[in-house]
Amino acid sequence: MLELLQKKLESVFRNLRGYGKLSEANVADALREIRLALLAADVHYPVAKRLCEEIQKSALGREALASIRPGDQFVKIFHDELVRLLGEGERGIRPERPIRLLLCGLNGSGKTTTAAKLALWFRKQHQKVALVAGDLTRPAAREQLQRLGEQIQVPVYSWPEGTPLETVVREGRARGERERVDVLIFDAAGRLDVDAELLEELAGVAGLWEPGESLLVVDAATGQVAVKVAEAFAAKVPLTGLVLSRADGDARGGAALSIQQVTGIPIKFLGVGEKPDALQAFVPERFVGRLLGMGDIVALVDRAQSEIDTQSMEEMAKRLKSNEFSLQDFLTQLRLMKKMGPLESLLALLPGLPGKEAVKVDEKKVKQVEAIILSMTPEERRRPGILNGRRRLRIARGSGTQVTDVNDLLRKFDSMRKMMRKISKGAGRGWPKLGFPGALSG
Ligand SMILES: Nc1nc2c(ncn2[C@@H]2O[C@H](COP(=O)(O)OP(=O)(O)OP(=O)(O)O)[C@@H](O)[C@H]2O)c(=O)[nH]1
Ligand SMILES: [Mg+2]
Numbered sequence: 001m002l003e004l005l006q007k008k009l010e011s012v013f014r015n016l017r018g019y020g021k022l023s024e025a026n027v028a029d030a031l032r033e034i035r036l037a038l039l040a041a042d043v044h045y046p047v048a049k050r051l052c053e054e055i056q057k058s059a060l061g062r063e064a065l066a067s068i069r070p071g072d073q074f075v076k077i078f079h080d081e082l083v084r085l086l087g088e089g090e091r092g093i094r095p096e097r098p099i100r101l102l103l104c105g106l107n108g109s110g111k112t113t114t115a116a117k118l119a120l121w122f123r124k125q126h127q128k129v130a131l132v133a134g135d136l137t138r139p140a141a142r143e144q145l146q147r148l149g150e151q152i153q154v155p156v157y158s159w160p161e162g163t164p165l166e167t168v169v170r171e172g173r174a175r176g177e178r179e180r181v182d183v184l185i186f187d188a189a190g191r192l193d194v195d196a197e198l199l200e201e202l203a204g205v206a207g208l209w210e211p212g213e214s215l216l217v218v219d220a221a222t223g224q225v226a227v228k229v230a231e232a233f234a235a236k237v238p239l240t241g242l243v244l245s246r247a248d249g250d251a252r253g254g255a256a257l258s259i260q261q262v263t264g265i266p267i268k269f270l271g272v273g274e275k276p277d278a279l280q281a282f283v284p285e286r287f288v289g290r291l292l293g294m295g296d297i298v299a300l301v302d303r304a305q306s307e308i309d310t311q312s313m314e315e316m317a318k319r320l321k322s323n324e325f326s327l328q329d330f331l332t333q334l335r336l337m338k339k340m341g342p343l344e345s346l347l348a349l350l351p352g353l354p355g356k357e358a359v360k361v362d363e364k365k366v367k368q369v370e371a372i373i374l375s376m377t378p379e380e381r382r383r384p385g386i387l388n389g390r391r392r393l394r395i396a397r398g399s400g401t402q403v404t405d406v407n408d409l410l411r412k413f414d415s416m417r418k419m420m421r422k423i424s425k426g427a428g429r430g431w432p433k434l435g436f437p438g439a440l441s442g
Contacts, residue, residue, distance in 0.1 A: 017071030
């Protein structure tokens with residue numbers, strides 16, 4: 001999918017990489033072209049806009065890496081922002097077993113094929129799987145599933161024509177429990193457009209089936225309407241994931257990708273062919289890597305960047321010890337931490353750190369702290385002592401937070417600094433709970 005977009009991006013990047021230096025105008029031109037290319041690939045307008053804004057912010061805020069061509073650095077920024085955009089939300093199927101899956105979607109979107117693909121997927125992981133023929137609407141739907149079941153050696157629970165849907169749901173569930181099935185997959189009837197009555201019926205099925213995962217199957221080739229469809233389904237059934245079918249085609253595909261941003265439902269699988277084994281877990285890095293086809297450039301910039309990061313961390317560790325650590329350093333550290341995870345960052349450079357236990361960082365809190373510090377003047381970042389009530393109010397307004405949030409951050413920053421001083425004198429104990437990331441969690 002997204003072949004046209006791929007070609008267009010390639011040419012934008014080729015242009016950019018020709019420049020020895022990038023001006024703001026170069027970046028603006030490139031972003032305009034990228035936005036148009038995204039829209040042409042059917043990416044939802046607000047999503048394309050947001051992505052370009054994020055890239056611009058990131059490109060302007062980034063220091064140039066001396067050893068790297070600016071165009072390459074831009075490619076890397078684009079790569080990272082797209083991965084971030086696609087990377088939100090939980091991936092994979094919940095681990096609890098037994099689990100009931102519900103597959104829903106428009107007519108012909110690929111539900112039945114996906115049901116079989118998933119069944120095979122779990123069977124290969126040595127789980128006991130069964131399929132439930134829940135499409136009583138389309139003639140020959142049960143036979144289709146039966147055939148697929150035989151092909152992948154997975155039992156299909158099926159009831160004779162005329163059996164009420166409710167009975168199929170109840171008895172399907174009961175039989176799955178009786179036979180101690182780990183993964184029970186319900187192939188529901190398709191919906192023609194977003195027919196209210198049929199959606200109501202589906203909601204009824206979901207109510208009785210109580211799925212651990214309900215997946216919406218979306219044809220990657222559907223255009224903008226895909227977003228509306230997903231919203232209509234999501235309003236009736238608590239969806240936990242998306243499957244993009246026919247991702248093997250050369251379709252524009254941008255609409256399907258946008259669903260995740262608009263509805264918050266993560267893409268979990270890609271269907272990449274008609275055969276039962278043509279299913280891939282959706283991994284944002286892999287997907288974007290294939291789209292851009294510039295893995296070596298991304299890796300190169302990554303390496304150069306991590307050298308710089310290591311340098312700036314060492315700088316900061318020094319400043320910490322000499323007690324010059326400012327809010328600006330805190331911000332830099334925060335960004336490094338977002339990128340590398342807390343343990344690889346500054347913490348690892350400090351002496352006296354007990355075990356390498358992971359420290360959870362609350363993303364929302366990080367964004368808020370970032371906004372607050374960015375609303376301060378350089379002077380204020382260096383000398384938080386000058387932050388009186390009036391300044392704090394201004395900062396809160398500028399960052400869309402409350403004065404109490406600003407106060408809270410400053411208090412935590414202060415106690416962190418004191419603690420760091422202690423640690424660098426070798427007197428600190430119990431560090432990870434109160435230390436650096438402590439300012440960000442809770
Ligand atoms: N190329 C390709 N074809 C697919 C993919 N997934 C499904 N198809 C094909 O799409 C057609 C419809 O698939 P089904 O699984 O029957 O779709 P459905 O949603 O169950 O359809 P209804 O039950 O009629 O609503 C079949 O011919 C499948 O072989 C895919 O990932 N790639
Ligand atoms: Mg079907």
